[in-house]
Amino acid sequence: MNSASRPDTVSANGLRYHWPTRPVVVVCIDGGDPAYLRQLLADGAIPNIRRFMTQGFATVADGTVPSFTCPNNMSIITGTPASKHGISGNYYLDVATGQAVVMTGPELLRGDTILARFAEAGAKVVSITAKDKLRRQLGKNLDLRRGNVSFSSEHADRCTLAENGIEGVLELVGQPLPGMYSMELSLFVLDAGIKLLEAAHRDLMFLSLTDYVQHKYAPDEAEAKRFYQALDQRFGRLEALGAIVVLTADHGMNDKSDAAGEPNVVWLQDLLDDKFGKDDVKVVCPITDAFVAHHGALGGFVRVWLRGKATVQQVMAAIVGLPGIEAVLDKSTACTLYDLPADREADVVVVSDAGTCIGARAADHDLSGLAGHRLRTHGGVSEAKVPIIVSVPLNEAYRLKAATATPKSWQVFDYALNGTRTSA
Ligand SMILES: [Zn+2]
Numbered sequence: 524m525n526s527a528s529r530p531d532t533v534s535a536n537g538l539r540y541h542w543p544t545r546p547v548v549v550v551c552i553d554g555g556d557p558a559y560l561r562q563l564l565a566d567g568a569i570p571n572i573r574r575f576m577t578q579g580f581a582t583v584a585d586g587t588v589p590s591f592t593c594p595n596n597m598s599i600i601t602g603t604p605a606s607k608h609g610i611s612g613n614y615y616l617d618v619a620t621g622q623a624v625v626m627t628g629p630e631l632l633r634g635d636t637i638l639a640r641f642a643e644a645g646a647k648v649v650s651i652t653a654k655d656k657l658r659r660q661l662g663k664n665l666d667l668r669r670g671n672v673s674f675s676s677e678h679a680d681r682c683t684l685a686e687n688g689i690e691g692v693l694e695l696v697g698q699p700l701p702g703m704y705s706m707e708l709s710l711f712v713l714d715a716g717i718k719l720l721e722a723a724h725r726d727l728m729f730l731s732l733t734d735y736v737q738h739k740y741a742p743d744e745a746e747a748k749r750f751y752q753a754l755d756q757r758f759g760r761l762e763a764l765g766a767i768v769v770l771t772a773d774h775g776m777n778d779k780s781d782a783a784g785e786p787n788v789v790w791l792q793d794l795l796d797d798k799f800g801k802d803d804v805k806v807v808c809p810i811t812d813a814f815v816a817h818h819g820a821l822g823g824f825v826r827v828w829l830r831g832k833a834t835v836q837q838v839m840a841a842i843v844g845l846p847g848i849e850a851v852l853d854k855s856t857a858c859t860l861y862d863l864p865a866d867r868e869a870d871v872v873v874v875s876d877a878g879t880c881i882g883a884r885a886a887d888h889d890l891s892g893l894a895g896h897r898l899r900t901h902g903g904v905s906e907a908k909v910p911i912i913v914s915v916p917l918n919e920a921y922r923l924k925a926a927t928a929t930p931k932s933w934q935v936f937d938y939a940l941n942g943t944r945t946s947a
Pocket of ligand 1: 592734
């Protein structure tokens with residue numbers, strides 16, 4: 524498409540986004556808690572990120588609560604809070620069947636992705652995610668003809684033109700298929716993005732990593748440093764290719780183990796079974812996904828659905844005041860406070876503090892994957908602070924906007940596209 528026929532702006536879910544004059548690459552560093560940046564900036568380990576922060580823009584934004592991967596990636600890619608896009612966890616309870624349902628289907632995502640709207644208008648767009656569970660929602664309604672691309676590094680060996688808009692990804696990147704639990708799964712996403720940008724012009728790219736490293740290693744551990752150095756080098760390469768590089772995260776990460784290294788867990792289904800009888804209420808851990816080895820499906824936010832006699836007030840009274848519990852909310856309070864979709868919300872929402880996580884039944888959580896590591900996980904309000912870093916300065920309107928109210932991470936494309944536009 525030549526510049527004469529491209530629109531000045533593209534609208535997605537009620538907001539207008541300016542057409543980028545240079546490639547814009549938004550990277551979601553999964554589990555990229557601001558603590559990693561603080562540590563590695565102090566170590567002098569991430570010079571490119573430091574330069575972006577100095578020459579461009581940097582802030583700590585509010586992510587979506589629950590601070591899980593799926594809700595936050597959908598917030599970022601649609602430019603809306605969860606109340607609009609509808610993805611409020613990895614799982615929710617289908618009250619008709621009483622079964623927990625995985626929330627990764629594109630039919631559950633409400634509204635459009637910013638990428639799909641730009642592709643429709645003729646932009647060249649790319650979406651690459653580490654975990655395949657995100658791929659179909661990130662690629663919702665994305666026209667994969669005309670050079671647009673959507674795939675995961677987890678399934679990089681299975682890409683077809685029809686499903687992904689690309690084939691031969693392993694050959695393109697020149698690397699073997701990365702392991703599901705490895706830092707290479709994330710680095711592959713960035714290396715593929717770099718290869719695609721080297722090969723042809725792209726208007727808009729979204730590169731979403733995995734939090735394997737952050738679940739396993741604290742900011743001061745050598746492996747975390749090695750990972751961030753590898754990221755930093757690739758961010759530098761993207762910038763050298765002419766891109767505006769925008770970094771954010773889906774959620775943070777906290778150590779939730781005690782002095783002896785044992786996880787601090789509130790086993791909520793066990794506790795409520797004891798109080799009200801087995802299965803009178805149903806606890807759903809919305810962190811649950813195929814990648815449970817590094818967190819054992821333990822997170823900082825769970826949902827409780829009433830299934831029998833116990834009332835909302837009785838359930839809340841049984842949980843309030845438990846050590847490590849930060850908030851116990853009824854449905855409408857939780858939806859108002861965290862901007863969540865009411866039709867997918869539970870009767871009671873429970874949030875743990877920074878040092879504690881919540882599980883359902885102790886017998887149902889497999890913690891063997893921790894293999895001697897301290898439990899690090901996320902989901903609560905204490906893991907909802909995320910960085911937004913832009914490699915170029917913001918225009919005056921967006922500098923003012925950021926100074927006036929804490930940015931939300933669902934505004935990252937707004938900052939990336941509208942905030943970097945200079946009046947030509
Ligand atoms: Zn995540």
